[in-house]
Amino acid sequence: xxxxxxxxxxxxxxxxxxxxxxxxxWPRVLIGLxxxxxxxxxxxxxxxxxxxxAEPLHGGALLLLTGMLVYILALERLGFHVxxxxxxxxxxxxxxxxxxxxxxxxxxxxxxxVLTVWLAFERGMHLLLPAGELFPEAP
Amino acid sequence: xxxxSLDPEVILTALRTVLDLETFLYMxxxxxxxxxxxxxxxxxxxxxxxxxxxxxxxxxxxxGMSLLVAVYVGGVSGGCVTxxxxxxxxxxxxxxTVLDGFPMAQNGQAGAAIGNAVVASAIxxxxxxxxxxxxxxxxxxxxxxxxxxxxxxxxxFAITAVAAxxxxxxxxxxxxxxxxxxxxxxxxxxxxxxxxFDFGQPEMMGGIGLVPALVGIFAMSQILHDATTPPSAxxxxxIRLERTLPTLAEMAANAWNYARSAAIGTFIGIVPxxxxxxxxxxxxxxxxxxxxxxxxxxxxxxxxVVASETANNATIGGALIVMLTLGIPGDAATAVxxxxxxxxxxxxxPQLFLNSPEIVYAVYFAVFxxxxxxxxxxxxxxxxxxxxAEVPSRILLPVVVxxxxxxxxxxxxxxxxxxxxxxxxxxxxxxxxxKYPLAPFVLGLVLGPLIEGNFRKMLGQxxxxxxxxxxxxxATFLLLAVVSIVYSLxxxxxGKVTA
Numbered sequence: 255x256x257x258x259x260x261x262x263x264x265x266x267x268x269x270x271x272x273x274x275x276x277x278x279x280w281p282r283v284l285i286g287l288x289x290x291x292x293x294x295x296x297x298x299x300x301x302x303x304x305x306x307x308a309e310p311l312h313g314g315a316l317l318l319l320t321g322m323l324v325y326i327l328a329l330e331r332l333g334f335h336v337x338x339x340x341x342x343x344x345x346x347x348x349x350x351x352x353x354x355x356x357x358x359x360x361x362x363x364x365x366x367x368v369l370t371v372w373l374a375f376e377r378g379m380h381l382l383l384p385a386g387e388l389f390p391e392a393p
Numbered sequence: 394x395x396x397x398s399l400d401p402e403v404i405l406t407a408l409r410t411v412l413d414l415e416t417f418l419y420m421x422x423x424x425x426x427x428x429x430x431x432x433x434x435x436x437x438x439x440x441x442x443x444x445x446x447x448x449x450x451x452x453x454x455x456x457g458m459s460l461l462v463a464v465y466v467g468g469v470s471g472g473c474v475t476x477x478x479x480x481x482x483x484x485x486x487x488x489x490t491v492l493d494g495f496p497m498a499q500n501g502q503a504g505a506a507i508g509n510a511v512v513a514s515a516i517x518x519x520x521x522x523x524x525x526x527x528x529x530x531x532x533x534x535x536x537x538x539x540x541x542x543x544x545x546x547x548x549x550f551a552i553t554a555v556a557a558x559x560x561x562x563x564x565x566x567x568x569x570x571x572x573x574x575x576x577x578x579x580x581x582x583x584x585x586x587x588x589x590f591d592f593g594q595p596e597m598m599g600g601i602g603l604v605p606a607l608v609g610i611f612a613m614s615q616i617l618h619d620a621t622t623p624p625s626a627x628x629x630x631x632i633r634l635e636r637t638l639p640t641l642a643e644m645a646a647n648a649w650n651y652a653r654s655a656a657i658g659t660f661i662g663i664v665p666x667x668x669x670x671x672x673x674x675x676x677x678x679x680x681x682x683x684x685x686x687x688x689x690x691x692x693x694x695x696x697x698v699v700a701s702e703t704a705n706n707a708t709i710g711g712a713l714i715v716m717l718t719l720g721i722p723g724d725a726a727t728a729v730x731x732x733x734x735x736x737x738x739x740x741x742x743p744q745l746f747l748n749s750p751e752i753v754y755a756v757y758f759a760v761f762x763x764x765x766x767x768x769x770x771x772x773x774x775x776x777x778x779x780x781x782a783e784v785p786s787r788i789l790l791p792v793v794v795x796x797x798x799x800x801x802x803x804x805x806x807x808x809x810x811x812x813x814x815x816x817x818x819x820x821x822x823x824x825x826x827x828k829y830p831l832a833p834f835v836l837g838l839v840l841g842p843l844i845e846g847n848f849r850k851m852l853g854q855x856x857x858x859x860x861x862x863x864x865x866x867x868a869t870f871l872l873l874a875v876v877s878i879v880y881s882l883x884x885x886x887x888g889k890v891t892a
Contacts, residue, residue: 260575260590268587277589280845281578288571291564298564311826314621319819322613322794326811334799342791349620349787367792371799381803 257285257292321345333386335372339364400750407455407754411762416456420463420759424766427467432475432483438468438726454737455755461733462713462756465726466518466763469669469709470771473510473702478503479793481612485603486669486705488835489677491611493690493697500693504637504775509695510702511771512639513651517703518764520655521662521710526757541851542860546867546874548840548847551671553874554678556833556881563881566833569824573837574844576601583842584849596809605801605813606838610831612797613818616790618825637775647699650680658704662711669705670839676704682880710760717741717753 264278264285325341332340346360375381410416430441441464449457472484477494490510497506539547552574556566579590580600591597644651654676661672680700681690690697716727718741734741739749746753801814824831851860861867 256572256575263590263592267589277582277585277587280849281575281589284571284575284578288568288575291568291571294564295568311823312621315617315822318617318620319815319822322815322818323812325794326798326808326815329798329802329808329811334802338795338798342795345620345791345794346787349790363788363791367795371795375799375803381799382806383799383802384808 329384334383403750410455411758423460423463424467427464428471431468431471441468459759462759463763470514480615489673489701496693508637513699513702514706515764515768517706521659521707522760525710541847542864542867544847546870548844550870550874554877570833570837573834574841577841605810609814609817610821614821617822654700654703655707658707659711662708673701673705676700
């Protein structure tokens with residue numbers, strides 16, 4: 255499937271006059287090898303089903319991936335500090351379970367985390383983090 | 394007098410410079426800063442250089458270069474801490490350390506893992522420093538013989554060796570290696586200057602960054618695993634702080650491992666653009682190959698950690714050999730070191746040895762002293778650092794995600810890189826679940842541009858791939874690659890027969 259998608263893309267590469275092999279040469283070599291290896295694994299799996307079984311994918315992992323994606327997309331809107339604080343609180347509560355005590359701990363961890371990162375990255379090492387649209391002129 | 398001769402007067406001058414109190418304090422700051430920044434995923438040695446190089450502006454050239462070398466040593470070494478504790482290599486050079494270091498931490502041997510990693514790092518640095526001093530001219534001459542076919546062959550050998558010796562079958566390893574090689578083709582083609590696999594997105598022009606991909610495929614996938622797999626009561630007790638110093642018995646048992654891995658790392662360091670991550674993975678693969686108990690690798694086996702850390706630090710001396718004698722940067726870090734020389738009005742190469750030999754010897758001594766200072770500092774502060782792994786996961790996991798996000802963003806100031814990290818987190822989790830090894834993917838991503846560029850140049854110059862066979866060096870490496878594949882197939886087959 256990966257090979258099919260990428261192979262299709264190679265037909266859209268620009269042509270270059272100075273190299274007869276061109277842009278798609280190397281990716282197509284790799285795609286060909288990948289297809290061969292994949293077919294080998296499929297055939298081998300049918301001929302010799304014994305092997306290390308795969309572990310099931312956990313639904314919680316997909317949920318967490320989705321949550322991370324929302325967090326990342328929120329970085330430029332809300333800014334690093336606000337988005338990270340919200341993410342830490344939600345993630346903490348999801349792992350610890352809902353309760354007032356855990357909620358207060360979540361807030362504390364979120365504040366300390368964001369403060370530490372701000373001190374280390376922006377104040378200490380003068381590295382820029384997304385300011386967001388809420389506080390675009392933050393120092 | 395030969396430009397590469399050992400002049401006692403020059404050596405003493407350089408030694409006095411390095412042992413000067415102010416210079417030594419700067420080296421201390423450099424090592425500490427390098428370790429701290431090396432520990433933080435996403436920042437790495439180049440960021441450490443970028444932040445600390447201004448300190449060297451007002452220093453004398455020899456002192457300034459000593460500081461930068463100290464940062465280099467600290468930065469490469471620091472990556473092992475988080476690689477072992479939370480399966481997140483602080484620098485790409487510590488990728489292979491994850492394979493056995495993290496399982497050791499899970500088995501309650503975090504202190505032993507880090508202690509041995511630190512000592513291995515120091516030994517690798519010291520051994521490569523000795524090589525740097527004694528055989529720099531010979532090694533530089535050998536590296537000059539590397540042309541297009543040789544680069545292709547050594548890269549193919551590296552990938553097949555790692556694919557053969559990690560994971561359950563070589564074909565799965567080759568599949569992940571091929572995916573890594575394909576991922577390396579995303580973005581602007583270095584050979585043609587044209588975009589590939591950009592899917593119409595301007596952000597894709599820059600391709601897939603190595604740091605975001607590594608942090609994603611190791612750290613993010615581990616976070617996904619840990620967040621969805623609550624540790625058992627026994628597991629939650631396993632990350633303990635026990636002894637941190639390696640025992641003499643452990644060091645004696647790994648003596649040959651140190652020597653072999655240091656040799657591999659020094660050699661790999663000499664070959665430009667291959668780097669610490671490849672050295673660590675190759676040394677790891679060779680240690681497993683030479684072991685009487687190869688099945689223990691990947692389960693928390695100390696020789697795996699020793700091999701990786703010895704080799705990745707040994708690349709320092711090797712990279713400095715080519716940088717000092719030829720002016721060729723072996724990696725991004727040595728490219729910055731060349732910049733450091735130029736800031737002081739110096740240029741690397743044979744003229745540096747003729748006109749400013751005290752700079753060269755100051756670099757030599759800085760390598761040795763930095764290795765010792767690094768080992769002392771990391772062993773002293775290992776317990777506080779190791780305590781990171783005892784933090785409850787409900788605190789650690791969200792903090793690590795935020796830290797990794799900040800670190801990855803800081804590389805290029807692009808949210809796109811953070812998205813890459815996220816995507817590779819999912820891919821790494823999938824690989825893990827489907828029992829596909831991650832190490833060959835990393836090697837494919839790192840060596841992809843090197844293989845393609847040299848392969849196409851070879852075809853352009855010679856019109857055929859025959860030089861891979863006709864060049865003795867290239868043919869030797871390709872033969873070793875075939876041996877790796879055959880050995881792996883034979884091992885799998887004999888394993889099934891005995892089972």
